[in-house]
Amino acid sequence: MTEKQAKKIPEITTPLRNSIIKMPSSIRKASGIVIYGKRIKSIVYSLDVSLLANTDADAILCVYPFTPNTQILNAVSLVAKAPILVGVGGGLTQGDRSARLATHAEENNATAIVLNGPVTVETTKMVRDYVDIPVIYTVIDKTRDLQPYIDAGVNIFNVSGGKDTVNLVKWVREQYPDFPIIASGGKTDVSIEATIDAGANAITYTAYGMMEQYFHEKMETYRH
Secondary structure (H helix, E strand, O other), rough: OOOOOOOOOOOOOOOOOOOOOOHHHHHHOOEEEEOOOEEEOOEOOOOHHHHHOEEEOEEEEEEEEEEEEOHHHHHHHHHHOEEEEEOOOOOOOOOHHHHHHHHHHHHOOOOOOEEEEOOHHHHHHHHHHHOOOOEEEOOOOOOOOOHHEEEOOOOEEEOOOOOOOOHHHHHHHHHOOOOOOEOHHHOOOOOHHHHHHHHOOOEEEEEOHHHHHHHHHHHHHHHO
């Protein structure tokens, strides 16, 4: 077998569990980030528990635009079959509250903590002091010096710059050639591959509408 020949990978399913929401195959081109021995390339961003129970993503990004709530993490933890990266604030939620939420997340099997872009270095240090699991800082633009966050204990950058994500990944990678980077990859293979080429090690994929589309296709099958 030559290096260019793909290895045949056995795939096992059962009649009731053969419907899986799959991540784009282009994400597999990323190097991945190994956390506690598990290599993570694809990270699904969704809080739809039915989707989280039926996806092949390597990890789950559990963040949302409200103050963090331990009950939401508990609900996700009940169904998730992949490591969970848990948001504990950084915007409205700061300081001791974020640190206590991080402790709860760690105690409930979170794989890593995610802090939002506006988080202070002081809160980052506090979270780092409270937990032993990796801390992820979300980079949303070029206005902040990233080194103080690394010094405060951040282990991974999560780049989320909307349409400017690719350029933002390049900006981070130029400063830190070997630092782990997660980044949002957009909806197409072209945008995902561009994000990987810019320097992202792992890709977050937003699952908006995927469950609805899959349900629609399933209902069409039933009708015919």
